[in-house]
Amino acid sequence: MxxxxxxxxxxxxxxxxxxxxxxxxxxxxxxxxxxxxxxxxxxxxxxxxxxxxxxxxxxxxxxxxxxxxxxxxxxxxTRPTREAVGGGLSQALTLHRARVVDVWEALQAVQPGIASAAALRRSPAALAKLSACANRFAARSGEREATVTDVADFFDALAEAGANPVFHLLNEPLLRLLKPSLAVIIDRVPQARVRIGAAQVAILAAVKARDAKRAAEWMTRHVRDFRRGYEVAGIDLATEVGEPPAVTSAIS
Amino acid sequence: MxxxxxxxxxxxxxxxxxxxxxxxxxxxxxxxxxxxxxxxxxxxxxxxxxxxxxxxxxxxxxxxxxxxxxxxxxxxxTRPTREAVGGGLSQALTLHRARVVDVWEALQAVQPGIASAAALRRSPAALAKLSACANRFAARSGEREATVTDVADFFDALAEAGANPVFHLLNEPLLRLLKPSLAVIIDRVPQARVRIGAAQVAILAAVKARDAKRAAEWMTRHVRDFRRGYEVAGIDLATEVGEPPAVTSAIS
DNA sequence: CAATATCATATTGTCCGACAATCGGACAGG
DNA sequence: CCTGTCCGATTGTCGGACAATATGATATTG
Structure with missing residues (x-):
């Protein structure tokens, strides 16, 4: 009743x-x-x-x-920092047993939209920052962790260039959850660096040219490449994402 | 230095x-x-x-x-409920001065992906739930608030059907922020109900047929329609989203 | 025996008062 | 201008206290 x-x-x-x-x-x-x-x-x-x-x-x-x-x-x-929001969200996703493939699928859906927003609205400053990220990645060799960070930074700069706080905020947790598996890809897939670098260059060019469609297309390919990377690296797509413990902020 | x-x-x-x-x-x-x-x-x-x-x-x-x-x-x-996560995120977005157009843009990026995930993986149970949502919306008349909830429920059921916790979690705050402006559309755009209903039927059919491509296409149109709705209803796209104050949980 | 009423205990919500550490700012001296 | 010194304000933490009530055991009743 x-x-x-x-x-x-x-x-x-x-x-x-x-x-x-x-x-x-x-x-x-x-x-x-x-x-x-x-x-x-x-x-x-x-x-x-x-x-x-x-x-x-x-x-x-x-x-x-x-x-x-x-x-x-x-x-x-204060207003919640992106890091704080992202931390909470990725924490929640971890507990909701999100899998690598789930995160990838979300990236696949969101990133092209972000790329076209960036192409439409990028400011010269944002473009410069994006370009700097791409260069930093290209110049990097070895240093797995730093490389992963470079990739994430590129995505982040792209979201920032889109001048859409929603994208920017949603992006953070996805990148955070992507990182561990991306590190494995970088380690195990020799051609990963080259392919990522090429994609970044293409996306950067499209954004620079304010060509939203092309930016989205390249981004689609770029994200699809990650999936390929998972397969080549032998990462089980059903692996649950989980932040490495003790990554949180408190220190003795 | x-x-x-x-x-x-x-x-x-x-x-x-x-x-x-x-x-x-x-x-x-x-x-x-x-x-x-x-x-x-x-x-x-x-x-x-x-x-x-x-x-x-x-x-x-x-x-x-x-x-x-x-x-x-x-x-x-406990693990963070979708409501809790969504509340935190929409709160953050409010403070980051996200605008209606930003939320719309995010929906535009995410929803087609959600729709195709739903089409690919929907279980019979999820399909039934989705169908129930569509029916409830179709049967509704008047009652602005309830109608808005029906629409949000449909999106939510769709995300659930996709069986991707990332989509499901990200969806919640977007819907929450969408609601107030959607209410205005429902109020001021006479043909809104019909168009939303038609889109829901089409998406439902595509999901039922496991036709991911068609589901995504209809969803794209559906979301584009919202934008048209904003214009017809005379909603300024640059309006900042903000949850109605005192919507939070604590009671005297 | 099952369901229910009764009761003692454990646990939370809130208060009070206290004190050390330290931050912020004023002030003086080189 | 930089440095050292002082003081008051504020936070972090503690100990103890008590009312309200949730919890679990026990007695009672149909």
Whole structure:
């Protein structure tokens, strides 16, 4: 039978406090960079104990809505960094048992769109950055990890060039999850570097020429190449992605 | 000049504790559904105060890694729900000043891929669910909000049919951000319902026939239609998306 | 015996007060 | 201008306390 009443809702104080602050931030009443009142002051205003305020603050901190300047003591209003968002998302994807092939499929869907957005809207500055990424990759030899980073940077610069925050944010977790398997490809597929380099050059040229269609086409090929790379490298596509443990930020 | 030293790192105890627990969860040592030790016990094990443990727990709670059964007292290990992840992401996108057109562009890139994944891999059950969504939409009249939900449900069911957790997770925030503007379209564009309904039928047929190409094509048209809808409805594409304030979960 | 009411205990949510570490800024001296 | 010194403000952490209630065991009843 359909329940006659909804369950009565109750939220502990630390939640109400964090929601109150969150609402202010989302509503732009608290603007980015602004320093939050001190914990004692917040406790006074909300009429709760400082411990309660602190629990609320930890939630917002973890959501990336609050942060602090390096070495700073006071909390300031921030917007979630791409890294933070990407970390959360890739964490979630890991727990949802996403597989290498799932990530690849998503890349296949998203990247061509990103490439054409970049071609349409790239600024000279963004183009320069993209170009720098491609050059850095081309000049690299050996150094597996750095090479992987170069590839990711290229994708990232491309997303940035598209001037679409949605693309830029969605891209981050995908790249993060791509990296480990990409490292294996770089290691085991001799021609990988050459093919990636060629694709980057072609995409760069298309973006430079503001040719969205060609940028998307090359990107499609580029991503398809990764799949080929998985096969040649002998990576099981059904491998679950998982960030290497202890990659997170806290240090002793 | 390049700094000679890296900044010395220090992490407060509540962070170290939360990272320790997070690592255990990510490493599957703590499995989903498992109840966490009590706060007192954790405090004993980590050799910190209970207040400190609680701050750590709030962080993990906020990340969606811990939760509790409805009305429950003890914390249990959970994986971030799609809603939680989507909420965080759309919050971030709001603060990054994503515009309607940005979300639309992302949909345009992602949805065709989702549609073809669905066509390739849909199970009979998923197909039935998708079909039910389409029917519900078709039967709906008036009720703007419910109609919008129907549309989102269709997209969601499609993503689910694709059996790709990446798509499914990425889809949620996009839909969430789409909704407000979609509501306006439904309100102001008379032919919107008919066109959406027709697209759903066509996509459904393609998915049923396992015709990935056709599913993607229809989806492309479908999404393009939304853009047309924005124009007809007079929605400024540069409007920033923003969730309606106070939509969050906490109640007095 | 199954279902239910009763009760004791464990656990969480919240408060209070305290203190060390350190950040931020003022201030003085070279 | 850079450096060293001081002080107050603020955070991180602790210990203890208590009310409310979820949990699990036990007694009661049909």
């Amino acid at each position: 359909r329940p006659m009443f909804d369950p009565v809702s109750y939220a502990p104080a630390y939640l109400r406090v964090s929601e109150a602050i969150r609402t202010r931030i989302l509503g732009r009443e608290l603007r980015e960079g602004q320093v939050l009142p001190t914990e004692t002051e917040l406790a006074r205003q909300f009429e709760v104990n400082r411990s309660t305020v602190r629990e609320a603050l930890r939630k917002l901190e973890s959501a990336g809505l609050l942060g602090r300047r390096r070495g700073g003591k006071r909390l300031i209003v | 390049r700094p000679m030293f890296d900044p010395v790192s220090y992490a407060p105890a509540y962070l170290r504790v939360s990272e320790a627990i997070r690592t255990r969860i990510l490493g599957r040592e703590l499995r989903e559904g498992q109840v966490l030790p009590t706060e007192t016990e954790l405090a004993r094990q980590f050799e910190v105060n209970r207040s400190t443990v609680r701050e750590a727990l709030r962080k993990l709670e906020s990340a969606g890694l811990l939760g509790r059964r409805r009305g429950g007292k003890r914390l249990i290990v």
